[in-house]
Amino acid sequence: MMKLLSIELKKIKTYPTFWAFVAIYVVMVLLVFSFFPYFKFNGPLSMINLKPYYTFPDIWHMLTCLAGIFNLMLGVLVIVLITNEFTFRTFRQNIIDGWSITNFLSAKVILLVFFALCTTIFLFLFGLVYGLIETSPLNTSDIFTQCNYLIAYFVQALAYLCFALFMGSLFKKTGMGIIFFLLYSKVVEPLIGWKLPDYISNYLPFHNISKLIDYPAVKIGDMTIYNSDSPLGIHFFFAILYSCGFIIGTYLLFTKRDN
Numbered sequence: 001m002m003k004l005l006s007i008e009l010k011k012i013k014t015y016p017t018f019w020a021f022v023a024i025y026v027v028m029v030l031l032v033f034s035f036f037p038y039f040k041f042n043g044p045l046s047m048i049n050l051k052p053y054y055t056f057p058d059i060w061h062m063l064t065c066l067a068g069i070f071n072l073m074l075g076v077l078v079i080v081l082i083t084n085e086f087t088f089r090t091f092r093q094n095i096i097d098g099w100s101i102t103n104f105l106s107a108k109v110i111l112l113v114f115f116a117l118c119t120t121i122f123l124f125l126f127g128l129v130y131g132l133i134e135t136s137p138l139n140t141s142d143i144f145t146q147c148n149y150l151i152a153y154f155v156q157a158l159a160y161l162c163f164a165l166f167m168g169s170l171f172k173k174t175g176m177g178i179i180f181f182l183l184y185s186k187v188v189e190p191l192i193g194w195k196l197p198d199y200i201s202n203y204l205p206f207h208n209i210s211k212l213i214d215y216p217a218v219k220i221g222d223m224t225i226y227n228s229d230s231p232l233g234i235h236f237f238f239a240i241l242y243s244c245g246f247i248i249g250t251y252l253l254f255t256k257r258d259n
Contacts, residue, residue: 004107005114011090012081021077026122029067033130036066053216055135057145061216063127064153064231067119068213071157072185074115075164079177082108082168101254108165109247116158120150149213152231156212159239162246163205169250208238 012018037050053062085091094104124147131143164181171177185206193201201207212235 001106001110004103005110008107008111009114017080018077021073021080025070025073025119028070028073029123030126032069033063033066033126036062051134054130056131056138056142058216059127059131059134060146060149061213061231063123063130064149064156064213065215067123067153068156068210071160072182074119074157075160075181076178078112078115078161078164079168079181080174081111082165083172083174083177086172087174101251105247105251105254108250109162112158112161112165115161116154119157120154123153124150149231152212152236155236155239155243156209159205159209159212159243159246162243162250166246166250166253169253203235203238205242208235209242211235212239 037054050062052058091104095101128143132138135142164177167181167184168174168177171180189204189206193204193207196204202211213231
């Protein structure tokens with residue numbers, strides 16, 4: 001497993017586009033999270049004080065919720081990387097060198113897990129430092145109380161990446177892969193869900209994955225105007241199921257056609 005990961009990392013470590021995506025992701029997460037409390041809301045929402053969401057233990061929910069916005073960016077990066085395998089014929093070269101399709105796909109999946117793990121660790125370290133600065137008085141038992149949101153974020157990010165892997169493998173062209181990836185997530189699935197009852201639309205792939213980490217509970221006085229479910233509930237199970245389905249779909253693409 002480590003050998004496959006090492007090979008994949010060698011392919012991308014000198015690739016400027018990869019580092020540009022990483023830098024943009026890090027900067028955007030830091031900026032959006034840091035400045036979000038200063039956004040001005042209208043109507044009843046103008047009464048909301050976001051500062052408590054930036055202290056332990058609520059910081060984990062807010063941080064992973066906002067970071068989830070940028071999972072599409074990570075998906076686009078994966079599409080660029082997988083389509084490069086076809087554009088520069090490195091896929092064929094790997095097969096010629098003795099790799100099986102299973103080896104090739106396993107290497108990609110391991111890389112996706114590595115990406116999801118790295119982003120989760122980044123959020124953990126950032127949230128830990130930010131929370132320690134903002135939380136006063138600090139109760140050490142609160143620090144890890146809601147860390148289940150980090151687990152949910154890891155699965156959410158991995159699900160996005162697995163779908164991106166499938167789309168990139170399906171179209172094999174960077175532009176087409178990115179267009180259909182964004183088109184499906186932002187247009188096609190919402191239109192499909194609009195016509196379906198909630199008990200079905202809530203479990204469509206992208207809607208389910210995004211619902212994995214819902215918005216934090218919002219309270220105005222004694223009234224709760226929004227409340228979120230546990231991040232490790234039914235959507236967590238379906239996100240894992242969809243991830244496996246995307247990987248199986250990618251494997252079938254590789255085995256059923258001439259790449």
